[in-house]
Amino acid sequence: MSHTFSRWHDAVDALKSPDLRQALYDAGDRVMRDALITLHGDAHRQRRIVEMGVFGRGFFRAYLKDVFTPRLAGLMTPDLQAGRTEIIDLGMRLSMHLTADFAGINRDPGKPDDTSVLLELVKVFSEGATLVHSTRDHAVVNAEVDAAMAEFEQRFFRPSLKRRLGLIAAFEAGTLERSVLPRDVLTTLLLAQHKLSLSDEVLRREMSFYLQAGAHSTTNSAAHAFHETITWAGDDPERLSRLTDPAFVQRCVHESLRLHPASPVASRRAVAAAEVGRCPVAEGELVEVLLAEANLDPDVFGANAGEFDPDRQLPVGVRPWGLSFGYGMHACLGRDLDGGIVGTEGEDEPHFGTVPLFVHALFSAGARPDPENPPVIDTRTLRRNWGRYPVRFHRRPS
Numbered sequence: 290m291s292h293t294f295s296r297w298h299d300a301v302d303a304l305k306s307p308d309l310r311q312a313l314y315d316a317g318d319r320v321m322r323d324a325l326i327t328l329h330g331d332a333h334r335q336r337r338i339v340e341m342g343v344f345g346r347g348f349f350r351a352y353l354k355d356v357f358t359p360r361l362a363g364l365m366t367p368d369l370q371a372g373r374t375e376i377i378d379l380g381m382r383l384s385m386h387l388t389a390d391f392a393g394i395n396r397d398p399g400k401p402d403d404t405s406v407l408l409e410l411v412k413v414f415s416e417g418a419t420l421v422h423s424t425r426d427h428a429v430v431n432a433e434v435d436a437a438m439a440e441f442e443q444r445f446f447r448p449s450l451k452r453r454l455g456l457i458a459a460f461e462a463g464t465l466e467r468s469v470l471p472r473d474v475l476t477t478l479l480l481a482q483h484k485l486s487l488s489d490e491v492l493r494r495e496m497s498f499y500l501q502a503g504a505h506s507t508t509n510s511a512a513h514a515f516h517e518t519i520t521w522a523g524d525d526p527e528r529l530s531r532l533t534d535p536a537f538v539q540r541c542v543h544e545s546l547r548l549h550p551a552s553p554v555a556s557r558r559a560v561a562a563a564e565v566g567r568c569p570v571a572e573g574e575l576v577e578v579l580l581a582e583a584n585l586d587p588d589v590f591g592a593n594a595g596e597f598d599p600d601r602q603l604p605v606g607v608r609p610w611g612l613s614f615g616y617g618m619h620a621c622l623g624r625d626l627d628g629g630i631v632g633t634e635g636e637d638e639p640h641f642g643t644v645p646l647f648v649h650a651l652f653s654a655g656a657r658p659d660p661e662n663p664p665v666i667d668t669r670t671l672r673r674n675w676g677r678y679p680v681r682f683h684r685r686p687s
Contacts, residue, residue, distance in 0.1 A: 291575040292568060297612075299566040300555075300583035303576055305617035306565065309557035312575065313421065319434045320418040323491045324498035326619060329560065333618060339481045343391060343474050344622050346630070350640055352390075353626075357643060360386055361650055369654055369682055376515060376678040380508030380647065381408055387643060388503030391623070392496050393475025395449045407445060407500075413437035414501035419552075422671040438497065446493045453479055474499055506551040507627055507644060512675040514545035514648050516664070517597045519657065532652040539629050539645035541599045543609035546628065546644075547590070548597060550613035553581035553672065584611035655683030 294300055303309060310329035314321035321327050325336050364383055368374035385408045389396065396403035416423055417434035453476050459465035470476055475496060478487060487495075518541040522528040531537045555578040563570045570576060585594045589607055603609060609631065614624040621627075629642025641649070658664065659679040667676035 290571070291577060292565065292570055293577045293579065294565060294568075295579040295582035295586075296566075297583045297586035297589045299568075300578045300580065300612055301616055303557060303565045303578045304555060304612065304615065304619070306557070306563050307618070308559055308561045308563035309565075309570070309576055310560050311556075311619060312558040313552065313554070313556040314418060315421075315556075316427070317418040317420040319431055319438065320414050320494060320497050320501065322494060324495050325622075326498065326502075336478075336485060337618070337622070339477055339485065340474055340622060343472060343477050344626065346625060346640065348472060349626050353640070353643070353646065356390065357387060358646065361647060365650060365654070373659065373679065373681045374656075376512045376651070376680060377508055377675060378677075380511045381412075381504055383647060384504040384507040384643070385411065385500075387507070388500050391473055391503065391626075392499040393449055393453065393471060393473030394445050394496055394500065395452060396445075397448075403444075407441075408504070410437045410441050410445075411497075411500045411504050414441075414497045415505040416669065418498065418501050419670065419672070421556075424669055424671060438493070441497060442493055446496055449475060449496075450479075450489070450492065503623060509551065509674045510542070510546055510549070510627065510644050511647050512664075512678045513549040514542040514644060515651055515656070515680075516658075516675070516678065517541070517545040517548065518599070518648070518652075521597050521599070532649075535641050535645060535649045536639065537599065538649040538652065539641045540609065542642075542645045542648055543628060543631070544597055544599045544601060546610035546613045547584045548581075548595075549673075550580045550584060550611070554578065555580055555615070580612045584613065651680065653684075656680040657683060 294303055307330075311327050314324075314327050325333065325340060328336060361383060364379065365374070368379060382404070385404055389404075389407065394407070396407065413433050414437060416425070416430055417437075420427055420430060423430055453471065456465060456470055457476070457479055460467055460470055470480075475492065478485060478492060478495065518532065518538070521541075522532060532541075557576040557578065559570045559572050559574050559576065561572050565576060584590070587594045589604060590601065590611070601609070608614075610628060614621040614628070625640070625642065627642050627644050629645055630640045657680060659681050662679040664678040665676050667674045669676075
């Protein structure tokens, strides 16, 4: 028997229940087995505590300022000169660097095509992880995942692992300061091996999970936010003028995230008898949480909940992105990195997040949908994502 919940308070109740384990990625176990997001109970708690050490707000600020912003400018420069870009391609190239940095996967500077190869592998991982929503033959997808995982291990994972083990050995021998060690998930997990005892296979899948989750969701979120915002602005000069304000663009991104959660559904399976709302759930039963619908609950988001409204007023305690970053034990660790922190626009160094910064950069360059090359939906998945989103720039670099 299965249960489906689509109202806000029932969804929150289900997501925070310790008696419901993650079940959405059961079909995608070639990528997701034993990854943080699929763990439950003490195993999940221990690894999450360890990995949270990577995601500090102070480190985010420095990374966005010193690494992300210059890299974004560098990647956009050729496209600005050409007068056009394609958001999905640009976003994947940008977020690929971001997620590789935080996961702990190195690219060889002597191999310029490393990032392109890694990007293609991660696209395969993304489809394998969300296999439940793939429209292609699952056996074919799994075969592609196996081949991609083998190449990833040889070309990226093993060298990255070897480098970090060498650095950690030097640190433990007292010949290297801890501050010199990389600030990434792989290094953090290796330093905690005395507590976690993770096999190389589990470490490899954890890296592939971070790579696909970060690159895929970040890019899709940016494309949705651009589309929703520019559609809302239209040709209205007053609305278009607001797109120069990064704090307002961040609000637009958050509103778009509410309307377009990376995963429209969360699946849980009861490991013990539970209760969601007033509905009893027996051990072993499946619970489907319709996140996309819960984010449209009029009791929480108002009568126009299905519309894009960046000026929406919210009840106290409700995040502007709804449940799109999850809730409870499986809330996204990268939420503040991707979406920024609400209410920081008055600070000396506001934290807007990677997606708002990316979308703001597009608007600052005068990006508009290409009238001769309209965007198309990705037909490889049941998730309503953009497959291509071409734009033209109406402001050229000086």
